Amino acid sequence: DVILVKQGVPGLKITAAQSGRYATQLYVETPVGALTFDRGWAYADGTFQGKKFRFVNTHLEEETSPAIQEAQAREFLAGPAKAGGAVIAVGDFNSAADGSNTGSYALLTKSYFRDAWNVNGGDPGYTCCQDATLTNPDSMLYERIDLILTHAASRTLDARLVNDVPFFNGATPPLWPSDHPGIVATIRIH
Numbered sequence: 506d507v508i509l510v511k512q513g514v515p516g517l518k519i520t521a522a523q524s525g526r527y528a529t530q531l532y533v534e535t536p537v538g539a540l541t542f543d544r545g546w547a548y549a550d551g552t553f554q555g556k557k558f559r560f561v562n563t564h565l566e567e568e569t570s571p572a573i574q575e576a577q578a579r580e581f582l583a584g585p586a587k588a589g590g591a592v593i594a595v596g597d598f599n600s601a602a603d604g605s606n607t608g609s610y611a612l613l614t615k616s617y618f619r620d621a622w623n624v625n626g627g628d629p630g631y632t633c634c635q636d637a638t639l640t641n642p643d644s645m646l647y648e649r650i651d652l653i654l655t656h657a658a659s660r661t662l663d664a665r666l667v668n669d670v671p672f673f674n675g676a677t678p679p680l681w682p683s684d685h686p687g688i689v690a691t692i693r694i695h
Contacts, residue, residue: 506547506562506596516554523548525585529576531566542566544577546585556658556694557590564597568606568650574599578609582617591659591694594618595652597685602649603629610652618654621661621690630666632685639679644669646686653690664690 510519526545533540548561563581566574578600586594600609602620614620622630631646646669655661669686673679 506545506564508547508549508560508562510549517551518553519549519551521550523585527577527580529573529580531570531573546581548585548588550588553694558659558694559585559588559590559592561585561592561594562596563594565599565609567599568601571607571609574607575609575612578612582613586617586656590657591692592618592656593659593692594654594656595688597650598652599650602652605648613652613654618656619661621653621655621664621692622649622688624661624664630664630688632666632688635681635684637684639681639684642671642680651685651688653688653692655692658695660693660695662691662693664688 506524508522524545524547526543530541530544544564544566546561546563548559550559552558563585565577565581568574578598586592598609598613600607602610602622604611630649632649632651633646635641635645653664665688667687667689668682671680672682
């Protein structure tokens with residue numbers, strides 16, 4: 506996970522940055538020993554036009570290990586997601602926004618975060634998943650697990666998917682830019 510900051514943006518000042526890993530991890534035993542994806546987070550604190558914010562990203566464990574993923578979501582809420590001022594959290598949370606696979610989305614949005622996608626009414630905004638080979642001719646997106654979440658002094662003005670249509674309509678794959686389309690949101694910090 507990485508956060509890129511565009512240099513030279515008037516009124517933007519980054520004051521701190523930190524990254525870490527979750528204490529709760531999925532370990533898979535292999536012939537060479539235990540392996541993990543080493544799930545974690547990164548954040549940048551800053552101000553924009555004098556207004557304080559934290560921008561944080563994460564990639565939680567897959568829905569095939571719901572207890573581990575939900576423990577990571579609780580760690581996220583108790584740690585990097587806590588800050589004074591506006592908090593904007595982004596990432597592949599691997600928890601369907603409709604609640605169909607794990608409870609992490611509900612943990613995150615029940616009392617702390619607001620889902621930026623909600624400005625779109627009933628549009629499902631599916632972000633997962635095209636075939637790993639990116640060769641499927643028709644979209645296979647069926648759930649929304651990539652999220653932009655906000656907390657405190659912020660308001661989402663709009664949100665939209667990008668790269669959710671084939672970028673190459675010829676017969677030669679790959680047909681899709683990624684297995685997950687991106688999400689772009691405009692957020693006002695108060």
